[in-house]
Amino acid sequence: MLGFIWAQLRGRAGRSAALLTGVLVATTGFVVLTGATTTSRLEVTGAVERDTRAAYDILVRPHGARTPLEVERGLVRPNYLSGLFGGITPAQYEQVKQVAGVDVAAPIAMLGYSTSSVSVRFDLTDAVDRSLDQQVIRVDPTFTAERGLSTAPSRPRYVYVTKRPLLYPEGGDPNASSIPYSDGRMYPYDLQCGDVPREVLPDGRTQPICNPHTIGRSSDDGWTSERENWSVDTVRLLPDGRFEQNRWLSGRAERVATDQLVATYRVTVPFLLAAVDPDAEQRLVGLDDAVIEGRALRPDDTAIDTHLPMHVPERSIPVLSTSRPYLDATVRSALTRLPQARPAGLSIPDLEQALSGATGVKVGTEEYALADGYLDLLAAGISPTGCCWGELQTIFQAGAPEYDRLPDGTLRAVTRAPLAAKTFGTENMYNFNGRPWSADDTGFRPLTSVPMQPTGATIDQVRNWRTVGIFDPEKLSGFSDLSRLPLETYEPPRLDGADERSRQALGGQPLEPSGNPAGYVSAPPLLLTSLAAVPKLMEGSPSPTRTAPISAIRIRVADVAGYTERSAERVRLIAERIADTTGLDVDLTIGSSPAPQTIELPAGSLGRPDLRLAEPWSALGIASVITKAVDRKSLVLFGLVLVVCALFLGNAVSAAVRDRRPELAVLACLGWSARRIAALVLGEVAALGLAAGLLALGLALPLAAALGIEISWYQAALAVPVALLLALVAGVVPALRAAGAHPAAALRPMVAPARWVRRPRNLFGMALVNLVRTPGRTLLGAGALAIGLTALTLVSAAAYAFRGAIVGNLLGDAVSLNVRGADTLAAVVTVVLGAGAVADVLYLNVRDRAAELSTLRAVGWTDTELSRLVGYEGLLIGTLGAVAGAGLGLAGAAWLVGGLPTALIMVAAAVALGGVLLTCLAALVPAALLRRLPTARLLAEE
Structure with missing residues (x-):
């Protein structure tokens, strides 16, 4: 039997070489592609492990802190x-610290917004007409x-600018009926104007220049904002051209002469205050290392009780700003x-x-950013008169x-009316800051006032914070950009435009906090104090x-350096x-x-449009989602590549068996049993498979090296059993058909008639009849193409899952770069093999119906018409395979991604259209063979 098999292979060298080449290409392609897929999986898991180390692994929050969106999405x-x-x-918190395996447990107590003030500075020097004895410069601010x-x-x-002499108050008892001035005399205290400068008239008399100093406080309506404040500042223009102003320095009034006239106004700015454990925060994010001026927080930092002038009690806590x-x-x-103004x-x-x-x-315009005013405070240095303090x-x-969920998945923020003035408190002699101007805008968050003193307290106490150090949030311990979560406590807020209209409205810049505590964009905690200061601060x-002051506990687990199973x-x-010990809500952030x-x-009430x-x-x-998706994808691609190779080879072996129909019929007449005939076919196929496997073993390693794919000797050695298995699987059906061959089979037509199909009336109908006459062959070609298109659809689904709306994260986007190349190569190869199978089916149809086609040519059909007939057959097979492949691909995508978004349906449709076009191109090769048919000889044989 072995000698007979060898003789058969050698006697039909061309057919054997073609079949050997098919097995070799399929086997080598399978080994290389599976190596590429394995390599990409290792890259994915490595990237996931490397890039998922965040500041903490577990987030502990109060019971019931999860929102519906967290639970749902x-x-x-x-x-x-x-x-x-x-x-x-x-x-x-102590219970959490005692759990075995907890390396760092860092609590944070969000206390709320404290109002501070920054100064805006406008240079009015050039606005002054030095030729005038008296003038007023009006400043019209727009926030x-x-x-x-x-x-x-x-x-x-x-700002009132006068060349006349000015007298300034020197302080004194505000309850007295008169107060001392800079000329040494006592002047009556004006109940309306207060202790204001007095202008010396030419006749020696003096007149007060009232300054409302309007803070806007009212026990009925609450606090007004800077927008409602107005004031009159007085400046003397000296004969030498300098400007003299009265300023309070180190607790007393001093006259200061400067070359420039700078008007300074206070603007209220809210800063979010939080309390942390300094030691735990240092271990978690390196807080001490981020301090750039002053000192770091200490675990024993607490509120300090002192007295201000006039014996006013003060309770102050230290903060990092x-x-x-x-x-x-x-x-x-x-x-x-x-x-002409004379105030x-x-x-x-x-x-x-x-x-x-x-x-x-x-006479001009001036502009000043509040952030610059804050930086000016920092530049003054940490001191009682410099930086920084707040109420x-x-x-x-x-x-x-809160959000309304739109049909396309967009979250629409629910608006709230601008905050009422009473939200920021009513009149209190120790409230020094007004309401932030931005609070007049539309809000998106509920705002609650929390008093820091006992209700109905009879003794007022000044409670404030003072800066002991300055920290830079961007100097905190860094992590991969792919795992730097918005969950990080100090992550800067940045919201970019999601469409072209919004990006243009924002000038290509991100939307940032406006200073409105109820605004949508919220800043992280920018003031930090020690957790030890909270009990005394909130006493009463x-x-x-x-x-229960702690808002969350961020936990780093020991012996965890990145994501692995x-x-x-x-x-x-x-x-x-x-969770079992404390009953708190616990989430895994690893x-x-x-x-x-x-x-x-939605649009704001101060002019901002919808964004x-x-x-x-x-x-x-x-x-976890990514690694599971990669495993699923790899498994599916392995199977699809293997199946399409088997179908490709099965078609080739079937063609070889059909070529030998007369020979097999003769063997059956000579007494060969069905089992022996099947063994002959399988033996030939196995010999070719074994030879192809050995050749693939030698080709796989250098080919993989040339493509930059790592394949081990173990993987390359799999080429031998894979090739043998593929050849045997591909030869089973043809061998069984050969075993059942009847001696009369050699006389039967190669193509069976399609009895149930109506007589065709055009080329398209004839193409359909021809395909129905060989249903097995048609389904094989369509199936091979369908598998390739299924693979391509799945690869597109995987890329969509990693990049877009289902997983929709930066890590998945980066991972998709690792998987996209190998997966796309595998999918393209399967599609090409499928198209090759279609071309082979069409070629076999042309060869088997050569006599029929020659007859049509003899009766007047042109080569163009015959080529169109073959082209229509390719179009029908391609359509069948494309529809089946797209459907299977969508089903697999739904399983892989966990849903079926509209975008994936569009991708599947595009892939199906591409498959149809590819089969039409593949049909060009067998169509070209029509011109080479020997019409005369075929008609003579017929």
Whole structure:
């Protein structure tokens, strides 16, 4: 039998070589592609392990802190701590620390917004006409924020410039009926104007120049904002051209002469205050290492009780202040000179009427960013008179925004009316800051006032914070950009435009906080104090957070350096222990990644239009999703490549068996049994498969090296059994058909008639009849193409899953770069093999029907018509395979991705269309063979 097999292979060298080449190509391609897929999987798992090390592995929050969106989508909004105030007791924190395996447990207590003030400075030097003895410079401020989209005009401020001498108050008892001035005399205290400068008239008399110093406080309506403040500052223009102003320095009044006239106004800015454990924060993110000036926080830092002048009690806590305010707000001012205005001696009502009605000349504009004002404070250095302090009489806690979910998955933020003035408190002699101007805008968060003193306290106490050090948030311990989550406590807020209209409105810049505590974009905590200071700070406060001040505990697990299955399981077990011990909400943040969400922000009341924004939310546990998706994808591609190779070879072996129909019939007549005939066919196929495997063993390694794919000797050695197995599987059906061959089979037509098909009336109908006459062959070609298109659809689905709406995270986007090349190569090869199978089917149809086609040519059919007939057959096979492949691909994509988005349906449709076009191109080769048919000889044989 072996000798007969060898003789058969040698006698039909051309057919044997063609079949050997087919097995060799299929086997080598399979080994190389599986090596590429394995390599890509290793790259993916390596990238996941390398790039998923975040600041902490477990997030512990109060019971019930999870939002419906977290439960439904596995997403956490950025800077989630900005809306989470208290809920975890110190006792629960101690329980968490005692859980075995916890390396670092870093608590953070979000206390709320404290109001501070920064100064805006306008240079009015060039606005002054030095030829005038008296003039008023009107400053018309307009507050802007959110990249200039929100604007709010303010009441004007005035600077009175006079060449006449001025007298300045020297302090004294504000309860006295008269106060001392710089000329040594006592002047009556003006109940309306207060202790203000007095202008010396030419006749020696003096007149007060009232300054309302309006803070806007009212026990009925609450606090007004800077927009409603107005003032009149007085400056003397000295004979030498300098400007003299009265300033309070080191607790007493001093006259200061400068070359420039600079008007300085205070603007209220809220900063989010949080308390941390300094030691735990240092171990978690390196907080001490981020301190750039002053000192770091100490675990024993607590509130300090002192007395201000006039025996006013003060309770102050030490804080670290940020070096980056993350504040997008600017004050733009138009300057107008009022040469006829004379404010001296006027009461406040008359003064306002006179100044507002005065005519003037526009003399310029000035602009100053509030962030620059904050940086000017930092530049002054840490001191009682420099940087920095803020109020803690009342703090303001902003809750989380709420959303309406639109049909396309976009989250539309729910608006709230602008904050009422009473939200920021009513009149209190120790409230020094007004309401932030930005609070007049549309809000998106509920705001709650939390008093820091007992309700109805009879003794007022100044409660504030003072800076002991400055830290730079960007100097905190860094992590991979793919795992730097918006869950990080100090992550800067950035919302980019999600469509072209929004990007143009924002000028290509991200949307940042405007300073409105109820605004959508919230800054991270920019003031940090020690957790030890909280009990004394909130002593007597009616707030429920006084006994449970901790908002969250961030946990790093020991012996975890990145995402692996072992690490994930270790973190999960520790998280379960924490949840069982404390009853708190526990989430795994290991293996998470930023997942941008589209947010629709309704228009604001200060002019900002509707915006569509991309906000970097966090997808929890996404590393597990990615690795599982890669495993599924690899398994599917392995199977598809193997199946398409088997179909390709099966078609080739079937063609070889059909060529030998007369020979097999003769063998059957000579007495060969069915088993012996089957063994002959399988023996030939196995011999070719074994030879192809050995050749593939030698070709796989250099080919993989040339393509940059790592393949081990073990993987290359698999070529031999794979080739043998493929050859045997491909030869089983043809061998069985050969075994059942009847001697009369050699006389039967190669193509059976399609009896149930109606007589065709056109070329398209004839093409359909021809395909139905060989249903097995037709289905084989369509199936091979369908498998290739299924693979390509699945690769597109995998890329979509890693990049887009289902997983939708930066880690998945980066991972897709690793898997896309190898997967696309595998899918393209399978599609090409499928197209080759279609071309082979068409070629066999042409060869088997050569006599028929020659007859058609003899009766007048042109080569163009015959080529169109073959082309229609290719179109029908391609359509059948494309529809089947797209359907299977979509089913697999739904399993791989976990859903069936519209985008994937469009991708599948595009892949199907491409498959049809490819089969039409493949049909060109057998169509070209029609011109080479020997018509005369075929008709003579027929």
